[in-house]
Amino acid sequence: MNYFQIWGIGFILTLSLSLSAQQVPDTGYVAHWNHPPYAMGEGPVVGVDGAHNNFHKLNAGFRAFGNVAEAGGFRVVSVDESFTEESLSDLDILVIANPLHASNLGNWQLPCPSAFTAFEIKAVDRWVKNGGRLILIADHMPFGGAAYDLGMNFGIEWENGFASIESGGFGDLFTDHFAPFTNADSINSIRTFTGSAMSSNRADVYPIIILSEGTLNLPTIAWNFDSLNTAKPLAGYYQGCWTRAEKGIVVCLGEAAGLTSQLVGPEEYPVGISTPRVGGNLGFIQDMLISLAPENDDFMEALGWLRYREKTTKVGDIPFRFQVIDWQRQPDGHIMLSGEIIGSAVSFEENEEDYFVVEVGPMESDDPNYDDRFSRWRQVSEFTFSREPIVYPD
Template sequence: MKTTSTSLPMAWLILLSVCLPGALFAQQLVDDSFQPKNQRDYFPDKPGPLVLIDSAHHNFHQLDGRYRPFAKVLSSAGFRVQNHSTAFTEKGLAKTDILVIANALNPRNARNWNLPNFPAFTRAEIEVVFAWVKEGGSLMLIADHMPFPKAAGDLAELFGFQFLNAYVEVRGQREQYFDTKGGGLSDHPITRGVSSEKAVSRVRGFMGQAFLIPPQARPLMSFTQPSIAYMPSKSWVFDEDTPIIPVTGWHQAATLEFGKGRVAVFGEAGMFTAQVQKDGDELWKMGLDAKGAEQNEQFLINSLLWLAKKL
């Protein structure tokens, strides 16, 4: 199947105009004015779970950059958040409750997102993380659109997830939502929350990828409306020869209980941070404080509470 660039919805065209290679890094800025709405400490009687956010793998989203708002939300909920800047080792993860890996990259793709894309982790690191989860650790693995699925694909496959190195689109939709009414947001401890006022019924995504899940995993966000994935050879370059495949019924978030541990996988990173996108003199909000994303913050908190085994 093929598509033409003119078939892309307006939201895509806006993003393409500012996200071309070279411009992307300058234009996609963290919104440091963001402040969490949450005022509840979920661990008032003891130190909260230790969350390490990976920065050792050329991560596009990390604690001292685009995931500062992510860390603010977690801190507001009582989690202890720290940076992890070294390769994954048994000793380095020994006292960690939750490991967050967001948009890791191989060094060869750090500034060049075009094909070929390469794995971000060594086999030794993958085996360390696998064993750590099996013995009780919790992993939050986030891999957005191309080239991130390829970078994290080997790690995901070890837990049974099949990533697609592509860009996903819900056909005919200029904005991407998942809600419980339409089935795109599943009934799950994460959506139910710790109480009815902490339940989540609708979240907003910002493109990303679609993936397949193993039989024992639980869907969390699914493409229930007609959806397709674009697979260009060059980052953000789409034309009449760009391959596409249908991904209706695929997923953008899912969870897995594995051994004594837990895994939460997400195919989109922007929904969990706050960014601004420059378009000339205009600023477009993306993520936690964007219109329609009012429940994304609670969704993030609930996801971490599930990983902390509090849900």
């Protein structure tokens, strides 16, 4: 597992998990939402891919992920046919976890061709650009190779290897990362289990997890590090990132086990979101699903704007940050955000009024090419401060 830090959020690596180890899906995992976003069965439709030799399918390794989504009111279905305009038409969110080309079944070695045909990639591309939300998850080799072509379609290049602390081994990795699309203030830590890495040279691809010290191992045979053909520094690679594609959103993640729950070995040790002291994996999944729901697109943008501001704004000479506690959409399309000011020695009105409320609204521009994500929102009202947190009624 990898340990990362985002403004108080940790990502932890404490063991390496071979997908070839004895493991069964934790189908009985029960997910709890403090405030389910939708009534049962009335939320957006989440389709989990099961048509591409996936190691994780809805009714197999990814059942716990489905349980989380269903407990929040999302409608979860298995997508068991090739991707076409018709097969994707009823989906709001498409989740692809560890796809695999048929030639790599039981044969985890190079070459690792794409799990998707060119026709399917075009179908997914059109679906996303028309407003679809894609979550593409590819673990260590051979899954990075299977996802490579689909990721590259959106400007994200997967490395078909293993993220590790040292050549041939696994350990802790520490870094900062930035996740504006998820309300990560509520998450203390999250664990990932080995996984892959990715990169992009596009300015509109935003990191979720940035890897730092370590080695990217690229063996010719999975888990056989005596067959290494390449090993290079891991620093600067992503283990998660996201981007926009016209009306849609693409999230790419380089590790799958931390997004579900499995029972490993004869003792059925829980691995994933059910791992003891796992941290914020469940909250990460919940926030990601809420943020990717089509009707919450404006909240995602507003929260991204606020988080960008906190990286560039100071109170006097003292850096500070906003911790969002609640938000409410207004009839005019504006967003009211409330939360707490966090920062050493920051004081408002005798150091007692440390909670804030601010209203933001979309920035209007006559430029048809105007699409600066961090300038798309503007501050509508002055920050107001109080001694008590403000939580909006449901």
